[in-house]
Amino acid sequence: DSGVTQTPKHLITATGQRVTLRCSPRSGDLSVYWYQQSLDQGLQFLIQYYNGEERAKGNILERFSAQQFPDLHSELNLSSLELGDSALYFCASSRGESSNYGYTFGSGTRLTVV
Amino acid sequence: AQTVTQSQPEMSVQEAETVTLSCTYDTSESDYYLFWYKQPPSRQMILVIRQEAYKQQNATENRFSVNFQKAAKSFSLKISDSQLGDAAMYFCAYRSAKAGGTSYGKLTFGQGTILTVHP
Numbered sequence: 001d002s003g004v005t006q007t008p009k010h011l012i013t014a015t016g017q018r019v020t021l022r023c024s025p026r027s028g029d030l031s032v033y034w035y036q037q038s039l040d041q042g043l044q045f046l047i048q049y050y051n052g053e054e055r056a057k058g059n060i061l062e063r064f065s066a067q068q069f070p071d072l073h074s075e076l077n078l079s080s081l082e083l084g085d086s087a088l089y090f091c092a093s094s095r096g097e098s099s100n101y102g103y104t105f106g107s108g109t110r111l112t113v114v
Numbered sequence: 115a116q117t118v119t120q121s122q123p124e125m126s127v128q129e130a131e132t133v134t135l136s137c138t139y140d141t142s143e144s145d146y147y148l149f150w151y152k153q154p155p156s157r158q159m160i161l162v163i164r165q166e167a168y169k170q171q172n173a174t175e176n177r178f179s180v181n182f183q184k185a186a187k188s189f190s191l192k193i194s195d196s197q198l199g200d201a202a203m204y205f206c207a208y209r210s211a212k213a214g215g216t217s218y219g220k221l222t223f224g225q226g227t228i229l230t231v232h233p
Contacts, residue, residue: 033221043205055219092221097219102151107158
């Protein structure tokens, strides 16, 4: 157990729907990072939050949004889902705005859009 | 923008033998960090080893070591005495050390190399 908790582990939904992925960072970590892993795009950085504020943004679609709450857990909202959004979504966390020692990853949420 | 390239989609090795996974990257920065992550079938991303660009000495963690060639922008991973549990997808990753940049905390990953270990 890495200490980073992601729920749910699996999610199957239909095109056009909206889903919310949840991440609880490791105790004491203030940063949360979201990554998308797909077969054709590999591991892509989506967005980072640090202590409730957006800190960095990657190639995140406008249909996707995220936030970090006062208790530091984060949610990634995916709307108007398309087949191509099917992927493994990872959350990672670190103590500071970044880490020289790498990040701790959760076990991911497998999203399947049918 | 930084890019990371892993040119070997798949590699295989016999148990107890040594294998080297390749990684090259492109950056205009002089200070950065490099990582190797392992992703076994469980999907969990596990940090294997890290290297600080300002350190010339190659990092070592037990059976895992790197060959860091800064001028060539190369960062290969050597696994010695390979074990069945080493079978996984391996990712090379880059992070800028430039504080305050808009991508400061971001990890840029390569496409990954699938390592198969034969008994």
